[in-house]
Amino acid sequence: MERGRLLVLVVALGAACSPDEPAAVTPACPPIELPPAPDLSAARASNLILISIDTLRRDALGRYEGQGTPFLDDLASRSLVLDDHASNAAWTFPSMTCALGGRCPEDLGFVPDPYALQGLGDAPVLATWLDDAGFVSATVTASLLIDRDRGLAREVDVLEVLPQEPAEVVLDHALTQLDALRADGRRWVLHAHLTDSHSPYEPPDRYAYLWDDLAPLPVDLDDPRSWSALATAYRSYDDATKLLIQQHFSARYEGAASYTDAELGRFWEALQARGALDDTVVVVFSDHGEQLWEHGRWGHGISLHYGERAAIAMIWAPGLEPLAWPGPTDHKDLVPTLLPMLGLPVPPEVTGVAVGAADPDAPRFAVTLPDERWPLQAVDWQCYTMLYAWHGGAEVYRRDVDPRERHDRSDAWAVTAALWDLLEPEVRRVEPMVDGPSPVPVNAP
Numbered sequence: 001m002e003r004g005r006l007l008v009l010v011v012a013l014g015a016a017c018s019p020d021e022p023a024a025v026t027p028a029c030p031p032i033e034l035p036p037a038p039d040l041s042a043a044r045a046s047n048l049i050l051i052s053i054d055t056l057r058r059d060a061l062g063r064y065e066g067q068g069t070p071f072l073d074d075l076a077s078r079s080l081v082l083d084d085h086a087s088n089a090a091w092t093f094p095s096m097t098c099a100l101g102g103r104c105p106e107d108l109g110f111v112p113d114p115y116a117l118q119g120l121g122d123a124p125v126l127a128t129w130l131d132d133a134g135f136v137s138a139t140v141t142a143s144l145l146i147d148r149d150r151g152l153a154r155e156v157d158v159l160e161v162l163p164q165e166p167a168e169v170v171l172d173h174a175l176t177q178l179d180a181l182r183a184d185g186r187r188w189v190l191h192a193h194l195t196d197s198h199s200p201y202e203p204p205d206r207y208a209y210l211w212d213d214l215a216p217l218p219v220d221l222d223d224p225r226s227w228s229a230l231a232t233a234y235r236s237y238d239d240a241t242k243l244l245i246q247q248h249f250s251a252r253y254e255g256a257a258s259y260t261d262a263e264l265g266r267f268w269e270a271l272q273a274r275g276a277l278d279d280t281v282v283v284v285f286s287d288h289g290e291q292l293w294e295h296g297r298w299g300h301g302i303s304l305h306y307g308e309r310a311a312i313a314m315i316w317a318p319g320l321e322p323l324a325w326p327g328p329t330d331h332k333d334l335v336p337t338l339l340p341m342l343g344l345p346v347p348p349e350v351t352g353v354a355v356g357a358a359d360p361d362a363p364r365f366a367v368t369l370p371d372e373r374w375p376l377q378a379v380d381w382q383c384y385t386m387l388y389a390w391h392g393g394a395e396v397y398r399r400d401v402d403p404r405e406r407h408d409r410s411d412a413w414a415v416t417a418a419l420w421d422l423l424e425p426e427v428r429r430v431e432p433m434v435d436g437p438s439p440v441p442v443n444a445p
Contacts, residue, residue: 027398029382029398029400032327034327036356038320038321039320040320040340040354041340042320043320044319044342044343045281046342047281048135048281048342049271049276049280049281049282050190050283051264052096052192052285052286054194054288056197056260056311059307063076066254071264071265072312077322079315079316079320080321080322080355081322081323082315084327085329085330086310086330086366086380087286087287087309087310087330088104089288090303090309091114091288091301091368092288093112094111094112094367094368096146098352099287100125101120101124101332102332102346102352103332103349103351104331105118105120107351108120111375111434114370117145119150124349125155127139127155127156131155134187135189136157136186136188137157137158137181137189137190138158138160138174138180139160140171141153141159141192142162142164142165142166142194142195144163146193160173160177166204167194168263171192171264171266174192174267178190178276182274187342194263197290199227201249201255203252207255207259211251217245217248218230218237218241221248231298234293234297249292250292264284281317282316283314283316283338285313286313287331288309289307289308289309289311291305291307291308292307294306294307301368303376303387304368305387306385307404313329315337315341317341327358327360328360330352330364330366331352332353333354334352335350336350340354363379365378367430369434374390374391375389376390377426377430379423379426383398384419385397385399385405386416388420388442390436390439396408396410396413396419
């Protein structure tokens, strides 16, 4: 479909979102005013540190409504921070494939099944290209999904897998690996992957004040076995109990995010003390987010709603001017942004685009395969998001005025048809990759 048709559909009638708007009316999106593109060449560096944070929602940061993350908030103010960044999936393996590969699993011909856990085969990722360029590398991860077998760490020289170990342990091991990398004499890359924001949210006891004063729940959240039972029973509770459940989960989650932030601050001080930041690019990002009962569910990999898909991303380097980038970006864009900063070419198979080089009006896509076996897909375009399930259900939201996606307008706005025109080719591209039901088209108003 031509972009012109989309622009015609979006009638400039103001940004109000009254429930009484007729179906033919679509409130106009405010134009994105982009600053000059960042000068990435000014930040040319020899080495790279990747810090990925599992399941960290964007709005957990103080910069985006949260609290208790002073280090990350300060780092964002000193970095190229991507303020409209999204994951292309809702769980670790596909989202990290996009972030480390510059392209997503569907670009490689498959949609990952959470139970089958297909690997990447021989498909190269960032570690491959850096290995070819002579880098020595180490990865320390608290997630089992970043491994050699599935391909995300296949060419890494040293891989330490520390399942579910807290950030303090993971980052201490990362510092040990850093010292060995620097002693090698070659250019180096260090990757640390943290999982403290992943359930069951068990920050140290000093963060318990966040939930100790709340009324007790019907189950004991200190016992992780009770969490799935709570999820099953959630819809049967009254509104007051549901609100209390949300408060408990949010408080524990906030504690986990605050703990991660504190440990990252300690890690940064250790990097500075070693002089390891003098010639190094640092990127901090979250692989995906988490639902905290906003849509009656908890967890991730179950939908493509804001809580699961909105991610953080910030890039720091000596000589890189701080800049808040308001344009839409996603995980595929990290590799083509980082490689030129290391003086390396962007491989032709990369489908992402460097920050500042993309068309801000281009659609942004995501796909996930949840437990229900009905694939879910999403498209962001301008200020709109369509969430689509293959059984034909669709939801449409305005991210600028309804970022928590509480008001589905799919039956009220003509933009639903335009969004489906954008998403349908992506649905048809993915269809042969999924062993399941055929997708049902959206009936737009």
